[in-house]
Amino acid sequence: MKFFYLSSNPNKDGLHEIHDRECEYIPSSYERDYLGPYNSGKEAMRKALTIRNGVALCKNCCSTTVHSIISDLSE
Template sequence: MKFFYLSSVANSEGCHEVHHRDCELIPDSLNRDYLGPFNNGLEAIRKAEKMNPKVSLCEVCCKIISQPIFFKEKNG
C-alpha cells in the first residue's frame, strides 16, 4: 500500500492532484491533505472526490497502466 495526499493548490487546469508520498511533484506539507493508505491512485481519487469535486491523478506517480490479462486453459 502507498500513502496518498491531495494537493490543496489547484494545477493550471483547476484540478487538485492526488499524489503518493514518494512523488517528486508532491506539494510541501502545508499545501496538501492526507487521504490515507490505498493500493493505487484510482482508490485514492474516490476519497479525494468527496473532499473536492475537481480532482485528478498526478501524471508522474499515478499513471494508469492497463494491460490485458491472459489466462491459460487448464488441461483436465
C-alpha cells in the same frame, strides 16, 4: 500499499492533484491533505472526491499503466 495526498492548490487546469508520498512533484506539507493508504491512485480518487470537486491523478506517480507478469510454473 502507498500513502496518498491531495493538493490543496489547483494546478493550471484548475484540478487538485493526487500524489503518492514518494512523488517528486508532491506539494509541501502545508499545501496538501492526507487521503490515506490505498493500493492505487484510483482508490485514492474515491476518497478525494468526498473532499473536493475537480480532482485529477498526478501523471508522474499515479500512472494507470498496467504491467503483466508472466511466469512459467511448470518447471
